[in-house]
Amino acid sequence: MTNKITLLLNPAAGRGRGSKAAQLVASALRAAGxxxxxxxxxNAEEALARARTAVDGGxxxxxxxGGDGTANLALQAVAGTRTPLGLVxxxxxxxxxxxxxxxxxxxxxxxxLIATALKAGRVRDIDLGKVGGxxxxxxxxxxxxxxxxxxxxxMRWLTGRFKYDLAMxxxxxxxxxxxxxxxxxxxxxxxxxxxxxxxGNGSSYGGGMRICxxxxxxxxLFDVTVVGDLxxxxxxxxxxxxxxxxxxxxxxxxxxxxATVEIAAEDIRGYVDGEPLRPLxxxxxxxxxxxxxxxx
Numbered sequence: 001m002t003n004k005i006t007l008l009l010n011p012a013a014g015r016g017r018g019s020k021a022a023q024l025v026a027s028a029l030r031a032a033g034x035x036x037x038x039x040x041x042x043n044a045e046e047a048l049a050r051a052r053t054a055v056d057g058g059x060x061x062x063x064x065x066g067g068d069g070t071a072n073l074a075l076q077a078v079a080g081t082r083t084p085l086g087l088v089x090x091x092x093x094x095x096x097x098x099x100x101x102x103x104x105x106x107x108x109x110x111x112x113l114i115a116t117a118l119k120a121g122r123v124r125d126i127d128l129g130k131v132g133g134x135x136x137x138x139x140x141x142x143x144x145x146x147x148x149x150x151x152x153x154x155m156r157w158l159t160g161r162f163k164y165d166l167a168m169x170x171x172x173x174x175x176x177x178x179x180x181x182x183x184x185x186x187x188x189x190x191x192x193x194x195x196x197x198x199x200g201n202g203s204s205y206g207g208g209m210r211i212c213x214x215x216x217x218x219x220x221l222f223d224v225t226v227v228g229d230l231x232x233x234x235x236x237x238x239x240x241x242x243x244x245x246x247x248x249x250x251x252x253x254x255x256x257x258x259a260t261v262e263i264a265a266e267d268i269r270g271y272v273d274g275e276p277l278r279p280l281x282x283x284x285x286x287x288x289x290x291x292x293x294x295x296x
Contacts, residue, residue: 003033005063006054006055006063007025007026008039008040008064008066009039010040010065018070018090021065022038026038028115029118032118034118037054051073054077060084061083063294065088067089067092068095068275071085071097072096072137072275075137075291078291079135079287083292084292084294085292085294088107090105093274095205096202099204123293125291125293126291127201127218129222129287130286131277131282136201136273137291139202139212140198140199140200140270142268143195143198143227146268148167148168148171149271149276150276151170177229179193179265180265193228194226194227194228194229195235197227200212203215203223205273209242220286227253228252230252234252238253259286261283261284263280264280
């Protein structure tokens with residue numbers, strides 16, 4: 001493996017901690033004998049183009065410094081290649097790094113771990129989800145949670161978790177279950193009223209909400225969590241359980257395992273790794289071993 005390593009940087013991650021984090025990671029890599037090049041674009045499209053150029057040019061690894069959005073961007077450059085990905089989690093959610101057992105919010109520790117793992121050749125292959133040509137590492141979200149994201153993204157005058165708490169309360173005011181059409185590997189069509197449907201390659205989204213607590217990054221299958229037709233009162237009572245993953249014990253919640261999932265519903269946008277994708281219908285496919293990751 002070449003000793004040339006590429007850092008994909010989101011300077012705004014963690015409210016501006018991204019640039020400082022990148023310096024710490026670069027220092028750790030250089031101390032271990034690696035040459036480091038930083039990639040940052042004026043926008044996501046430019047940054048992705050530069051990351052792909054680095055991968056096509058044979059970089060030894062791509063290190064994403066930021067949150068889940070930066071990690072998702074990096075996936076589009078390295079998925080399906082043998083270029084390993086490292087994550088330095090300094091964003092808001094950091095669910096992909098959490099699923100991989102990486103340090104959260106400690107760029108120095110993450111940089112040292114990546115440098116040590118690269119020196120030792122410690123990499124492993126994991127599964128990814130794919131919708132059309134777009135890859136994702138954690139969860140494809142749809143339904144109530146994606147509606148909350150839609151509303152929160154429109155609240156540009158607010159930042160942080162308070163914005164999404166406010167968006168959630170606003171969505172609850174007009175909440176109703178959504179008619180879904182779901183098709184799994186067995187081909188049986190399920191027509192259900194559901195609060196949300198989450199397709200999990202990883203277990204969590206939203207900064208540690210374990211919506212698909214049994215998801216395994218290496219089993220070749222998604223965990224598909226279907227939260228049924230809850231009332232507003234029941235939703236308020238059940239939703240906090242998602243942080244422990246115990247919501248799946250509720251009788252209105254079912255979990256399926258499938259390598260391919262088709263979902264359709266009116267006026268619902270899909271989100272992957274916390275990023276807006278496009279409106280349903282969507283078909284997600286689990287691709288075994290699609291990503292090579294660095295350590296631990």
